[in-house]
Amino acid sequence: MNIGEAARRSGLSAKMIRHYEAEGLLTARRLANGYRDYAEADIAVLRFIRHARALAFPLEDVRRLLALWRDRHRASADVRRIALDHVAALEAKAEAMQAMARSLRHLAAHCHGDARPDCPILDELEKLP
Amino acid sequence: MNIGEAARRSGLSAKMIRHYEAEGLLTARRLANGYRDYAEADIAVLRFIRHARALAFPLEDVRRLLALWRDRHRASADVRRIALDHVAALEAKAEAMQAMARSLRHLAAHCHGDARPDCPILDELEKLP
DNA sequence: CCTTGACCTTCCCATAATGGGAATCCCCAT
DNA sequence: ATGGGGATTCCCATTATGGGAAGGTCAAGG
Numbered sequence: 001m002n003i004g005e006a007a008r009r010s011g012l013s014a015k016m017i018r019h020y021e022a023e024g025l026l027t028a029r030r031l032a033n034g035y036r037d038y039a040e041a042d043i044a045v046l047r048f049i050r051h052a053r054a055l056a057f058p059l060e061d062v063r064r065l066l067a068l069w070r071d072r073h074r075a076s077a078d079v080r081r082i083a084l085d086h087v088a089a090l091e092a093k094a095e096a097m098q099a100m101a102r103s104l105r106h107l108a109a110h111c112h113g114d115a116r117p118d119c120p121i122l123d124e125l126e127k128l129p
Numbered sequence: 130m131n132i133g134e135a136a137r138r139s140g141l142s143a144k145m146i147r148h149y150e151a152e153g154l155l156t157a158r159r160l161a162n163g164y165r166d167y168a169e170a171d172i173a174v175l176r177f178i179r180h181a182r183a184l185a186f187p188l189e190d191v192r193r194l195l196a197l198w199r200d201r202h203r204a205s206a207d208v209r210r211i212a213l214d215h216v217a218a219l220e221a222k223a224e225a226m227q228a229m230a231r232s233l234r235h236l237a238a239h240c241h242g243d244a245r246p247d248c249p250i251l252d253e254l255e256k257l258p
Numbered sequence: 259c260c261t262t263g264a265c266c267t268t269c270c271c272a273t274a275a276t277g278g279g280a281a282t283c284c285c286c287a288t
Numbered sequence: 289a290t291g292g293g294g295a296t297t298c299c300c301a302t303t304a305t306g307g308g309a310a311g312g313t314c315a316a317g318g
Contacts, residue, residue: 004294014295015277033284035295044255051257055229058274069251076248080240083250087230087237094226100184101219104212111209119205121212122198126173128180133265143266144306162313164266188304 003028006038010046020049023059025066057086132157135167139175149178152188154195186215 007014021028021036026045028036038046048069052062061082068074068082110120136143150157150165155174157165167175177198181191190211197203197211239249 002294003296013277016275018296019276033295035284047257048254051254053275054257055233055254056226065251065254068248069255072246074246074248075244076240076246076250077242077244079248079250080237080242083233083237083240087233090226090230090233094223094230097185097219097223097226101216101223104184104216104219108209108212108216111205111212113206113209115204115206117201117203117205119203119208121205121208122194125177125180125184125194126198128176128183131265132267142306145304147267148305162266164313182304 001038001043003036003038006036006043006046009043011050012046017046020046020059023063025049025059025063055086056090057082061086130167130172132165132167135165135172135175138172140179141175146175149175149188152192154178154188154192184215185219186211190215 001009003014003017006012007017010017012020017028018036020026026042026049028038028042031037045066048066049062052065053059057065064082065079068079104121107121107124112118130138132143132146135141136146139146141149146157147165149155155171155178157167157171160166174195177195178191181194182188186194193211194208197208233250236250236253241247
């Protein structure tokens, strides 16, 4: 199967499939003409990657998750730790963003938002510690 | 004032100050020897940038906010719109991240997390749509 | 006068993940 | 044989930040 069809079947772009290969997440067989050739098992790998990326796992984590996925003797504890570490990172970033959003929303609530120039948002950006 | 002292006074790194200048956020006077020379007003600008960046405004937004800040005839509505658009972006990203975190936490809760290999996290990554 | 150390300058590279695009090659159908 | 659609590789851009090299500058001290 061509990379184009593999892309359609996996939901990834051909560009990204090549990228993941360059990053060592999979290795595609090559035909005599140099074209990559994908089997069903490869599609499963590509879909796995897509799902992991949809959950924002960094490629480094995806690499480890794939290794565990392929390893029948893995310990589920290892998978769980990767996932929970990632959850913690996601939540930390999300909380940081919401704190910024709250702060800005608060400032915006006190801003007239009309033609007048005075603006607590600019005041705050000017004065903060 | 040297870039080193400007860095100390503004809380930015010298590297970033040069970068912001390259990005057109400010223009520093030069001494005869080529060194950048900063006045008090420049420090205020640099601190403004730092505060805006601390709220995760992208440099493009910082550029616009600075322009409004310098414009005494600005309309506070313009500032407010930039801020609220940014708030919306922050909240959207934060919500997306928390949705992923919730989803993963849920999966992790059903994972034994011991030496056994079976793991709903991997199952889900394998099976998702 | 010369050295040393602490600055400063510019330029290149790297990060993470993705996409755009060029130049070139391949295959199949007309 | 020719054209269209795909494939290949390689380079570049994105965002914000930092590392580091090579070289210029300045002030203090021997």
